[in-house]
Amino acid sequence: MPGKGGAAGGIRTPDPIITNDVLYQLSYCGAGLRGHHSRPEWAAKVRSAAALGKPRLAARTLARPAVDCHKLKAMLSPSRPFVLIDRDGTLNVEVNYLSRPDDLALIPGAGPALARLQAAGYGVVVVTNQSGLARGYFTPADLEAVHARLGELLAAHGVRLDAIEVCPHGPDDDCDCRKPRPGMVLRAAARLGFDPGAAIVIGDKPADIGLGRAVGARTILVRTGYGAETEAAGIAHPDAPDAIVDDLPAAIELILAGGPTPEPRR
Ligand SMILES: [Mg+2]
Numbered sequence: 564m565p566g567k568g569g570a571a572g573g574i575r576t577p578d579p580i581i582t583n584d585v586l587y588q589l590s591y592c593g594a595g596l597r598g599h600h601s602r603p604e605w606a607a608k609v610r611s612a613a614a615l616g617k618p619r620l621a622a623r624t625l626a627r628p629a630v631d632c633h634k635l636k637a638m639l640s641p642s643r644p645f646v647l648i649d650r651d652g653t654l655n656v657e658v659n660y661l662s663r664p665d666d667l668a669l670i671p672g673a674g675p676a677l678a679r680l681q682a683a684g685y686g687v688v689v690v691t692n693q694s695g696l697a698r699g700y701f702t703p704a705d706l707e708a709v710h711a712r713l714g715e716l717l718a719a720h721g722v723r724l725d726a727i728e729v730c731p732h733g734p735d736d737d738c739d740c741r742k743p744r745p746g747m748v749l750r751a752a753a754r755l756g757f758d759p760g761a762a763i764v765i766g767d768k769p770a771d772i773g774l775g776r777a778v779g780a781r782t783i784l785v786r787t788g789y790g791a792e793t794e795a796a797g798i799a800h801p802d803a804p805d806a807i808v809d810d811l812p813a814a815i816e817l818i819l820a821g822g823p824t825p826e827p828r829r
């Protein structure tokens with residue numbers, strides 16, 4: 564059996580022909596993936612993708628020095644749509660630098676609404692700036708306890724988040740993940756294999772809407788948390804949210820009804 568580098572080395576040119584080496588590479592990637600991406604099924608996917616002409620793209624990807632399994636997964640498997648939800652003020656009631664599990668309360672109706680969203684086949688990722696870590700207001704253990712509590716509250720409604728992405732940095736850290744920068748979404752998209760541009764971002768602050776804009780996602784502003792304030796201050800076109808609704812349940816109803824329709828952008 565060829566090694567990783569050896570097989571990729573055989574297709575340095577963008578030749579669309581799929582060789583056994585490429586198939587081996589793809590099944591090698593598949594072996595490292597979880598759940599239904601078991602190895603035999605993966606090989607079957609690769610063969611059907613070959614029939615559809617997608618391996619041209621796969622071959623190009625494999626011709627790069629490092630095989631990117633996440634990219635291949637996203638490319639070759641049908642992706643669920645994803646909704647990316649801000650935490651404080653959107654999913655749970657805003658508390659300044661929330662650090663104690665007992666202070667955590669879901670926005671009314673959020674649990675059942677998320678259950679409906681997941682039942683409709685959507686992936687759900689929470690994307691949260693937690694500069695309280697960088698500022699020393701609370702510890703990673705505190706944050707973990709809050710998220711464990713969040714998991715419990717959601718589990719009571721049969722909801723299980725696909726991921727919680729955290730930016731632990733402060734405004735002066737110049738990281739690539741503090742919203743509105745796209746790092747957290749790109750991280751989650753690579754790991755979970757979804758297209759950020761096909762996602763919908765829900766949040767209560769300009770940074771949430773900016774995040775959606777940064778990754779080409781549609782955006783919904785909720786009026787909970789700082790949302791009413793954000794709405795009153797206004798976000799100028801073309802950076803305005805695609806929709807403004809009262810709260811997370813209303814945002815989810817809108818999504819399940821096929822919305823929001825993106826604003827035309829130049
Ligand atoms: Mg918020």
Ligand SMILES: [Zn+2]
Binds near residue numbers: 730731732740741
């Ligand atoms: Zn960060």
